[in-house]
Amino acid sequence: MVLVVSDDEIRDLLDLAGLVDVVSEALVAQTTGETVRPERPHFPVGEGLDGEEPLGTGLTMPAYVHGEPLYATKLVGVHEGNVDRGLPTIHAQLALTDARTGEPAALMSGTTITNARTGSIGAVAVRALAPETFTLGVLGAGVQARWQTRAIDTVASLSDVRVYSPSDSRAACAADLREAGVPATAVDSPTAAVEGADVVVTATTASEPVFPPESLSAGALVVAIGAYTAETQELAPAVVEEAAVFADVPAEVIQTGDFLCTDLGVEDLVALGRLLGDGYEQQSPEGEGVTVVASVGSAVLDAATGVHLYERAREADAGIEVSL
Numbered sequence: 001m002v003l004v005v006s007d008d009e010i011r012d013l014l015d016l017a018g019l020v021d022v023v024s025e026a027l028v029a030q031t032t033g034e035t036v037r038p039e040r041p042h043f044p045v046g047e048g049l050d051g052e053e054p055l056g057t058g059l060t061m062p063a064y065v066h067g068e069p070l071y072a073t074k075l076v077g078v079h080e081g082n083v084d085r086g087l088p089t090i091h092a093q094l095a096l097t098d099a100r101t102g103e104p105a106a107l108m109s110g111t112t113i114t115n116a117r118t119g120s121i122g123a124v125a126v127r128a129l130a131p132e133t134f135t136l137g138v139l140g141a142g143v144q145a146r147w148q149t150r151a152i153d154t155v156a157s158l159s160d161v162r163v164y165s166p167s168d169s170r171a172a173c174a175a176d177l178r179e180a181g182v183p184a185t186a187v188d189s190p191t192a193a194v195e196g197a198d199v200v201v202t203a204t205t206a207s208e209p210v211f212p213p214e215s216l217s218a219g220a221l222v223v224a225i226g227a228y229t230a231e232t233q234e235l236a237p238a239v240v241e242e243a244a245v246f247a248d249v250p251a252e253v254i255q256t257g258d259f260l261c262t263d264l265g266v267e268d269l270v271a272l273g274r275l276l277g278d279g280y281e282q283q284s285p286e287g288e289g290v291t292v293v294a295s296v297g298s299a300v301l302d303a304a305t306g307v308h309l310y311e312r313a314r315e316a317d318a319g320i321e322v323s324l
Contacts, residue, residue: 001323002104002105002107002321003105003107003313003320004106004107004108004319004320005108005310005319006109006319010108013309013312013313013318014116014309015312016116016151016154019120019151019305020123020127020154022304022305024124024276026301027271027272028273029273029304030271031273031274031277032273032277034065034067035064035065035303036066037298037299037300038062040060040061040062040299041060042057042058042059042060044056044057044058045057055081056077056079056080056081058077059075059076060075061302063298063300064303065300065303065304065307068303068304068307069098069099069100070105070307070310071096071099071303072096072299074092074093075092075110076090077090077091077092090111091111092113092114093108094107094108094306095108096108096306096307104324106306106310108306113302113309115143115144116305117302117304117305118144118147118225119144119146119147120151120301121148121293121295122148122149122151122199122223122293123152123154123155125221125272125293126156126223127155127156129221129246130198130199130221130291131155132198133157133158134156135158135159135161135197135198136149136160136161136162136199137161137162137194137199137211138161138173138193138201139165139193139194139201139204140165140202141169141173144226145173146176146177148225149163149177149184150177150180156199158183161174161183162186162187163177163185163187164188164189164190164192165204170186170187190212190215191211191212194211194212196217197217197220198217198220198221199220199221199223200223201222201223201224202223202224202225202226205226205232206227206232206234207232207233207257208233209239211236213239218289218290220290221290221293222235222291224293225295227258227294228256229256229257230256230257231257232256237261237262240258240259240262240292240294242290243292244270244290244291245268245270245292245293246270246272246275246292246293246294247271247294247296248271248273248296248297249298250266250269250270250271252296253294253295253296254269258294259294272293272295
């Protein structure tokens, strides 16, 4: 029997504060070699349906955390044309399989799983590097702006959250956060969001820097989660070149637009899991230097989050069982 869990049920099962610990432990396991994370294949789909051009991209993201009873394979479809269809651009499902027998165990909606595990990166970073955070600047007003802020709010006493986006979406984002109990306001410029902030989150799809480097406070933490390809960029070179930089997957982060425009190499980035594990002694930059945590995401986090929520679903008798 296979347990099928909907996105609504996953939202009901999700404890965001508790997930921060799950993500932190998964990052440590990834750094210490206690995970398996093959390269994720991606391929064009849809050729021959409405013409010779592909209509989207399919991705397969497998991962296993040593010692867990299940391994995960996330199936993702990215279809930009869905905007005109009134559908989400990205759809995802997470398949969980028994690590002993190979028997299918669960099929879970991947939307909230992906959003929540990505949002937890900011909370993990703040808890480790800026626990006294009160003021948060957020660049971007989409789904991840909300998830990052809500997750950070579980580990910090936020008193001032400023949201900026070049569109009117910033007002809607701030309103949604206030409804969730976060003291958020929309501001009318990147500088207004960043100046005086203890932590700055960039959660955009930008291809060029989203705030002026001189607006950063001394000692600020920047959590950058939007740039994931060579063509995407959120941070100016001046932000990262003089910063202490941590990354969830250094070998992949260094290939994003935030770093390709600098002279930094992968050896200049410290794995975030190394910071979170035992025995790492952080070398503080001279003076009150800026710290950057950059993330491109990892299937290891999907696997850890999926197993965690599967166990919660079993305890709550959630989902429905079907026979394949």
